Amino acid sequence: MSILSIKANSLSKAYGTVQAVKNVSFDVRKGEIFGLIGPDGAGKTTLFRILTSLLLPDAGQASVDGLDVVQDFKLLRQRIGYMPGRFSLYQDLTVQENLQFFANVFGTTIEKNYALIRDIYVQLEPFKHRRAGALSGGMKQKLALCCALIHKPRVLFLDEPGTGVDPVSRKEFWEMLRRLRDSDITILVSTPYMDEAELCDRVALLQKGEIMAIDTPEGITASYQRPLFAARSDDMYRLITDLRTLEPGADCYAFGEYAHLALAGTASRSATPTRPTTLSRRTSTETIQQYLESKGHQNVEVLNATATIEDCFIELMHD
Amino acid sequence: MDYAIQTDHLTKTFGNFTAVNAISFEVAPGEIFGFLGANGAGKTTALKMLTGLLKPSSGQAWVAGIDVTRKPEHVKRRIGYMSQKFSLYEDLTVRENIRLYGGIYGLKRTDIKSKTTTLLEKLQLEPYADQLVVGLPLGWRQKLAFSVALLHEPRIVFLDEPTSGVDPLTRRQFWDLIYEAAHTGVTLMVTTHYMDEAEYCNRVSIMVDGKIEALDTPRNMKKAFAATDMDEVFRKLARQA
Numbered sequence: 001m002s003i004l005s006i007k008a009n010s011l012s013k014a015y016g017t018v019q020a021v022k023n024v025s026f027d028v029r030k031g032e033i034f035g036l037i038g039p040d041g042a043g044k045t046t047l048f049r050i051l052t053s054l055l056l057p058d059a060g061q062a063s064v065d066g067l068d069v070v071q072d073f074k075l076l077r078q079r080i081g082y083m084p085g086r087f088s089l090y091q092d093l094t095v096q097e098n099l100q101f102f103a104n105v106f107g108t109t110i111e112k113n114y115a116l117i118r119d120i121y122v123q124l125e126p127f128k129h130r131r132a133g134a135l136s137g138g139m140k141q142k143l144a145l146c147c148a149l150i151h152k153p154r155v156l157f158l159d160e161p162g163t164g165v166d167p168v169s170r171k172e173f174w175e176m177l178r179r180l181r182d183s184d185i186t187i188l189v190s191t192p193y194m195d196e197a198e199l200c201d202r203v204a205l206l207q208k209g210e211i212m213a214i215d216t217p218e219g220i221t222a223s224y225q226r227p228l229f230a231a232r233s234d235d236m237y238r239l240i241t242d243l244r245t246l247e248p249g250a251d252c253y254a255f256g257e258y259a260h261l262a263l264a265g266t267a268s269r270s271a272t273p274t275r276p277t278t279l280s281r282r283t284s285t286e287t288i289q290q291y292l293e294s295k296g297h298q299n300v301e302v303l304n305a306t307a308t309i310e311d312c313f314i315e316l317m318h319d
Numbered sequence: 320m321d322y323a324i325q326t327d328h329l330t331k332t333f334g335n336f337t338a339v340n341a342i343s344f345e346v347a348p349g350e351i352f353g354f355l356g357a358n359g360a361g362k363t364t365a366l367k368m369l370t371g372l373l374k375p376s377s378g379q380a381w382v383a384g385i386d387v388t389r390k391p392e393h394v395k396r397r398i399g400y401m402s403q404k405f406s407l408y409e410d411l412t413v414r415e416n417i418r419l420y421g422g423i424y425g426l427k428r429t430d431i432k433s434k435t436t437t438l439l440e441k442l443q444l445e446p447y448a449d450q451l452v453v454g455l456p457l458g459w460r461q462k463l464a465f466s467v468a469l470l471h472e473p474r475i476v477f478l479d480e481p482t483s484g485v486d487p488l489t490r491r492q493f494w495d496l497i498y499e500a501a502h503t504g505v506t507l508m509v510t511t512h513y514m515d516e517a518e519y520c521n522r523v524s525i526m527v528d529g530k531i532e533a534l535d536t537p538r539n540m541k542k543a544f545a546a547t548d549m550d551e552v553f554r555k556l557a558r559q560a
Binding site for chain 1: 356
């Protein structure tokens with residue numbers, strides 16, 4: 001038994017002239033939560049469809065739980081659970097009927113694997129006679145997860161489970177995923193929300209069908225090279241505009257309450273302290289503060305910042 | 320003060336379910352106002368009433384000084400609206416979409432022409448003017464949709480999850496456009512599921528079960544809830560429900 005749960009090797013897929021997935025390779029270890037992080041159109045759903053045997057790749061191979069996604073598709077489908085991005089349960093069946101249906105299709109019973117879904121299903125139980133179509137977004141998502149789990153799959157594929165779901169429901173959903181990982185189920189999950197990357201064991205950052213980076217979330221943020229500052233003032237629109245003209249190569253974008261200013265060059269806190277001094281190296285929180293005050297900004301605050309996954313994603317997009 | 324948006328006990332019931340429960344708030348001209356809430360909290364119903372698409376069950380609302388209950392058609396002409404789900408006709412070209420919306424909002428032919436030129440130039444879309452919208456990257460489409468929503472120079476624009484699903488860079492470039500519009504005095508009412516975007520708003524309201532449970536600047540809200548970011552504020556508030 002391999003410790004690899006998913007192995008994707010040089011996968012490519014085009015729709016007409018659009019290259020949806022370009023030469024994508026990655027491995028997911030058994031029991032890992034692996035995130036495919038990228039915006040709409042990055043190729044996430046295409047990869048999911050290939051790995052769940054619903055779409056043939058143009059080139060490359062992939063295996064899931066040791067089974068080839070093309071040759072062994074029948075066996076494979078017994079061992080995986082797939083929750084597509086769009087709600088795909090029967091809207092006219094009740095909560096309980098949907099779950100019963102999926103259990104039957106996979107030749108099992110709700111009772112047999114109840115332990116796996118208990119934590120999630122107890123929240124649905126009060127509504128078990130309600131039609132699935134009449135559930136709220138968060139409840140639909142929980143039911144879909146139960147249906148994808150009822151046959152006790154070894155690998156779970158979750159395509160954008162958080163899209164269109166509010167932050168509270170999203171947080172609860174991730175708590176459920178972490179409990180599932182503890183029962184040895186491998187989880188491949190995709191999301192356009194970068195903050196969810198931090199909840200995965202490892203992530204692949206995906207853009208335009210290609211993987212830009214694969215690492216632990218900490219590994220990705222640690223590899224950020226540019227000097228990074230966070231700044232705020234009373235007029236954020238003008239602050240961002242002013243910081244962009246601070247010096248050549250400066251990029252500035254809003255990041256929550258602060259704007260992040262990334263300067264050209266390598267961060268002074270990087271592993272190579274002997275680097276020659278660049279223009280940016282002389283720029284400090286003090287000089288930025290002075291610059292902003294000279295531009296008439298009120299209530300200025302400038303700090304050294306640590307890169308987030310989003311800073312890294314934006315940086316990789318520039319490359 | 321003339322508010323851009325003002326509601327007074329605005330309510331909508333469907334059968335015995337109260338989707339929006341007597342909400343009262345004001346939005347100042349030129350403000351970026353974040354309209355937040357969990358799924359099913361009543362945001363969409365409230366937005367539909369404010370844009371003249373749904374008749375309130377009781378209470379009142381004025382948008383750009385117009386009573387939405389009495390003159391919903393007048394409201395529609397004075398506002399811009401953009402959502403991620405529906406904004407542009409994919410099977411029309413960039414130019415055709417601009418012309419269509421210009422026509423719908425009753426702009427003169429010469430105005431549509433000059434506005435098309437300015438808009439294409441500003442968005443750097445000239446080379447793609449005669450391409451179908453369906454072929455454009457999502458980020459470009461959203462920027463175009465926003466500019467089209469501003470075509471008839473509305474003083475108030477409603478943005479319903481405008482940035483959902485786009486990459487982090489495009490999301491921020493989109494917010495540059497929002498800031499820029501606010502700087503020219505346009506009022507923006509924005510819904511979003513990205514809590515960092517809540518921080519970009521001047522003030523934010525959070526709806527829970529049909530009611531506005533909190534309304535303040537992001538900074539004051541964080542202070543009041545002893546939270547480090549808006550995500551935490553949101554979770555603390557919604558948990559009470």
